[in-house]
Amino acid sequence: MPGPLDGLKVLDLSRFIAGPHCGMMLGDLGADVVKVERPRRGDDTRALEPHVEGESLYFMVFNRNKRSITLNFRDPRAHGLLREMVKQADVLIENFRPGTMEKMGCGWDDLHAINPRLIMARISGYGQQGSMAAEPCFDGIAQATSGLMEITGDPDGPPTMGGTFLVDYATALYASIGILAAVEHRHKTGKGQMVDASLMGSAVSMLVTAIPEQAMLGRAMSRVGNRDRYSAPAQTFRAADGVWLHMVAGNDAHFPRLTRIMKRPDLLEDPRFATLEARMRNIPAIEAVVGEWIAGLPADEVVALLRQAELPAARIATLPDLLANPYMREARQIVETQHPKAGTVTTHGLTVRLSDTPGEIRHPAPMLGQHTDEVLGEWLGMTPSDVGALRDDGTV
Amino acid sequence: MPGPLDGLKVLDLSRFIAGPHCGMMLGDLGADVVKVERPRRGDDTRALEPHVEGESLYFMVFNRNKRSITLNFRDPRAHGLLREMVKQADVLIENFRPGTMEKMGCGWDDLHAINPRLIMARISGYGQQGSMAAEPCFDGIAQATSGLMEITGDPDGPPTMGGTFLVDYATALYASIGILAAVEHRHKTGKGQMVDASLMGSAVSMLVTAIPEQAMLGRAMSRVGNRDRYSAPAQTFRAADGVWLHMVAGNDAHFPRLTRIMKRPDLLEDPRFATLEARMRNIPAIEAVVGEWIAGLPADEVVALLRQAELPAARIATLPDLLANPYMREARQIVETQHPKAGTVTTHGLTVRLSDTPGEIRHPAPMLGQHTDEVLGEWLGMTPSDVGALRDDGTV
CATH class of the missing domain: 3.40.50.10540 (Crotonobetainyl-coa:carnitine coa-transferase; domain 1)
Structure with missing residues (x-):
């Protein structure tokens, strides 16, 4: 070619x-x-x-x-x-x-x-x-x-x-x-x-926003593990079968879909979680709720549910997983x-x-x-x- | 322009x-x-x-x-x-x-x-x-x-x-x-x-060599922390003043220079460390020796010694460090x-x-x-x- x-x-x-x-x-x-x-x-x-x-x-x-x-x-x-x-x-x-x-x-x-x-x-x-x-x-x-x-x-x-x-x-x-x-x-x-x-x-x-945050706001960016820096919940969780998965449902377009598949409409009423801004102030709390839900299901089921709701999610692939991925x-x-x-x-x-x-x-x-x-x-x-x-x- | x-x-x-x-x-x-x-x-x-x-x-x-x-x-x-x-x-x-x-x-x-x-x-x-x-x-x-x-x-x-x-x-x-x-x-x-x-x-x-290693040798690449995958010693260490630094002295061109500044010519005679191949079989041992040397000196002194020997080394910069770097x-x-x-x-x-x-x-x-x-x-x-x-x- x-x-x-x-x-x-x-x-x-x-x-x-x-x-x-x-x-x-x-x-x-x-x-x-x-x-x-x-x-x-x-x-x-x-x-x-x-x-x-x-x-x-x-x-x-x-x-x-x-x-x-x-x-x-x-x-x-x-x-x-x-x-x-x-x-x-x-x-x-x-x-x-x-x-x-x-x-x-x-x-x-x-x-x-x-x-x-x-x-x-x-x-x-x-x-x-x-x-x-x-x-x-x-x-x-x-x-x-x-x-x-x-x-x-x-x-x-x-x-x-x-x-x-x-x-x-x-x-x-x-x-x-x-x-x-x-x-x-x-x-x-x-x-x-x-x-x-x-x-x-x-x-x-x-460095994403690290340079202007430091120079203009005096805020030193540091480590956040597998968390997204700009939205929540977007994190790595371990499912009931011990498999790690990563999911992203942090912005205001995504989060309502997550609450639907979790069958937790109450989360959208909760002032801690109703908006991106609120969730960013309560990251450990929202991650705890989502983590508990995921810990009760096998990874493939969680990923399937999230994908049906058009939410980005995936198992964390090992190298054998990668080679086997069709x-x-x-x-x-x-x-x-x-x-x-x-x-x-x-x-x-x-x-x-x-x-x-x-x-x-x-x-x-x-x-x-x-x-x-x-x-x-x-x-x-x-x-x-x-x-x-x-x-x-x-x-x- | x-x-x-x-x-x-x-x-x-x-x-x-x-x-x-x-x-x-x-x-x-x-x-x-x-x-x-x-x-x-x-x-x-x-x-x-x-x-x-x-x-x-x-x-x-x-x-x-x-x-x-x-x-x-x-x-x-x-x-x-x-x-x-x-x-x-x-x-x-x-x-x-x-x-x-x-x-x-x-x-x-x-x-x-x-x-x-x-x-x-x-x-x-x-x-x-x-x-x-x-x-x-x-x-x-x-x-x-x-x-x-x-x-x-x-x-x-x-x-x-x-x-x-x-x-x-x-x-x-x-x-x-x-x-x-x-x-x-x-x-x-x-x-x-x-x-x-x-x-x-x-x-x-x-993915560097992860795909061919898995497909051709059945070896699954996994996590190695801050270690180089292909040479040793190349790792992050903490100096006497608590500051983290990263250094690379793993290949056979670099390692003799490291032994000189460490004043440890014996390491080059040690069959565990004499060649890259040997060091790759004894990574924890060589890292322990180097780590002990670094733990006894302030970070800036270690970095200066390594650089004088033309070995790549640097403090691990925080964002304030980065902005202050001339x-x-x-x-x-x-x-x-x-x-x-x-x-x-x-x-x-x-x-x-x-x-x-x-x-x-x-x-x-x-x-x-x-x-x-x-x-x-x-x-x-x-x-x-x-x-x-x-x-x-x-x-x-």
């Missing part, structure tokens, strides 16, 4: 998650993404457990729809090869520590001079400039520094990290947006530009691809779908250097013996 | 977070975003607490760089006005329940026929098609159903919701990517397409804008930065219907008295 970015040529020098997920987004949408890795070890995440037939699941999850070539950046000839490839690229993605590309003669000024149409996406912890630019950063540090950890978890427990690398994912998506916006702008000017995406900026962008296959949110070594690989599907050019999973994550000959042939006109000589020298 | 999307005309019919954050991204990048709201109440989030001078902070956070007009969709003349505006729009964003736009004569087929260049972004819980399409969904439901709640929180505690609406945010970003990819494709064909972004697909895309101002991650009623509004800055066309915060979130006259004049050539007549009829 064609993708909307067919023909876009991307060099992806990035490692870990934020860069690779960005490159994969472009590849999922049809771009020709060439992942550039170190010879022998490649992206550090190739070493991360678990492996299947020697291939890291972690690497597979962030690198489908890419081809892999190797370049040894300790060898200045590799810098030259990269600059040759840049002449033909639309986009370059990197997430080295700021300054690293400059040391290779491949900073923004260098690459922009070689190819004024190039868009260079630079992903870092704190952005490319300023007093913190050189500091190392990971997702967890960004969650800690931004306040995201402070506002996650039980009010009586410690600050809690998200169970996934939510800042890395968000940064990958913001970088993708920046790249595509730069592609659009290039149609007007013929010129590429530098896209600066940071973990810290991405983390800070996801919706996930029907909607192609979970799909299979074939990997030459690892066999059938199960991953998430294409996330955003375009009606005319949906794109497809054209290939699973590449093996290290699988496409060095092919890509250097296509992009630079090199023959197999040219590439063989570079390989003998340790340049690729 | 010019933005890369200057000139792009966007109609944003969406409410809550996932749609509005998408529209705001386009506006931050320069697009002319017109938010279309119901007369009188507008977006439901205008009613959410807290308010400053009657303006909801929640609404402000997701709707800067937009203009607001009102259209009463209970009046078929409003559907006609919307269709007239669609003739001139590049992008329409909506997150009604699937089927709602069709009932207004504004489904994809209708709008595509009116303006073949239109890109229509549809945001929903489960996607536009399939057995679940009509089900209501919110961020928390997607966190529950996708497994994100199952993998968040303490291993001995309950499934935990992220402290922010991470699925809403991710969906907004995926939708933005889909829109911009469709804009790019339109340069080749002259035709727009429909972009389908779902909370559930976005949630499932952020980096946030220096890097313009937190900025001020002036609102005509609410005064100085403090929010996150522009998240992704482009070197030539960075865009800017041109205006804060609009008041309800603030730009109805202006926009209907510009887009449809209406006079103030035309709009006045529509207003008298309750159409706008």
Whole structure:
């Protein structure tokens, strides 16, 4: 299936998650993404457990729809090869520590001079400039520094990290947006530009009202467990069979429907619960009433009743539950691809779908250097013996 | 400052977070975003607490760089006005329940026929098609159903919701990517397409290796608290002064540096800790050693030592800490804008930065219907008295 970015040529020098997920987004949408890795070890995440037939699941999850070539950046000839490839690229993605590309003669000024149409996406912890630019950063540090950890978890427990690398994912998506916006702008000017995406900026962008509440009202947002911050009741409860479920019936459109299926019209007359404003002042009380009702029924029955009333509700899925959920296959949110070594690989599907050019999973994550000959042939006109000589020298 | 999307005309019919954050991204990048709201109440989030001078902070956070007009969709003349505006729009964003736009004569087929260049972004819980399409969904439901709640929180505690609406945010970003990819494709064909972004697909895309681990190895990912899943030690600890900090020193490049600043070269000789693989089999033991060291020093001293060794580390910021962090101002991650009623509004800055066309915060979130006259004049050539007549009829 064609993708909307067919023909876009991307060099992806990035490692870990934020860069690779960005490159994969472009590849999922049809771009020709060439992942550039170190010879022998490649992206550090190739070493991360678990492996299947020697291939890291972690690497597979962030690198489908890419081809892999190797370049040894300790060898200045590799810098030259990269600059040759840049002449033909639309986009370059990197997430080295700021300054690293400059040391290779491949900073923004260098690459922009070689190819004024190039868009260079630079992903870092704190952005490319300023007093913190050189500091190392990971997702967890960004969650800690931004306040995201402070506002996650039980009010009586410690600050809690998200169970996934939510800042890395968000940064990958913001970088993708920046790249595509730069592609659009290039149609007007013929010129590429530098896209600066940071973990810290991405983390800070996801704080809902925490920043203005603190700055304008002096109110410090903190942890509320699984409660919605803006409506009640919206909470996680445990049903009679011990199964956890999450339900949302907090706003004034929802709450009357909840009282109907609970057969508790009296709650709508109760001044503690009649309006959203009142319920927000009496959260423990309304949660106690709803929790008691749910504790008397099996989870599936509660969820069915709530859904019949068009109230959002769901069991809290374990991973086996997720894989068994027929919706996930029907909607192609979970799909299979074939990997030459690892066999059938199960991953998430294409996330955003375009009606005319949906794109497809054209290939699973590449093996290290699988496409060095092919890509250097296509992009630079090199023959197999040219590439063989570079390989003998340790340049690729 | 010019933005890369200057000139792009966007109609944003969406409410809550996932749609509005998408529209705001386009506006931050320069697009002319017109938010279309119901007369009188507008977006439901205008009613959410807290308010400053009657303006909801929640609404402000997701709707800067937009203009607001009102259209009463209970009046078929409003559907006609919307269709007239669609003739001139590049992008329409909506997150009604699937089927709602069709009932207004504004489904994809209708709008595509009116303006073949239109890109229509549809945001929903489960996607536009399939057995679940009509089900209501919110961020928390997607966190529950996708497994994100199952993998968040303490291993001995309950499934935990992220402290922010991470699925809403991710969906907004995926939708933005889909829109911009469709804009790019339109340069080749002259035709727009429909972009389908779902909370559930976005949630499932952020599970790291959980899906292949379950499907290929039968291993159910669960909660690990604040621990990194793939390296050790990388964890949250409490320092001697009671302050929480997060540190990452788990991989084989990092760990030797940690042992140096701990003055514990013996750890590198210890077969339990010498390699990443060994440490992953002895996580409680290595965390106990590191935790004991940290518990003997004030947090700032630990963080300084770790940073001197180029190891990622940070205090876990509270909201007052975040607002006081000089980096946030220096890097313009937190900025001020002036609102005509609410005064100085403090929010996150522009998240992704482009070197030539960075865009800017041109205006804060609009008041309800603030730009109805202006926009209907510009887009449809209406006079103030035309709009006045529509207003008298309750159409706008």
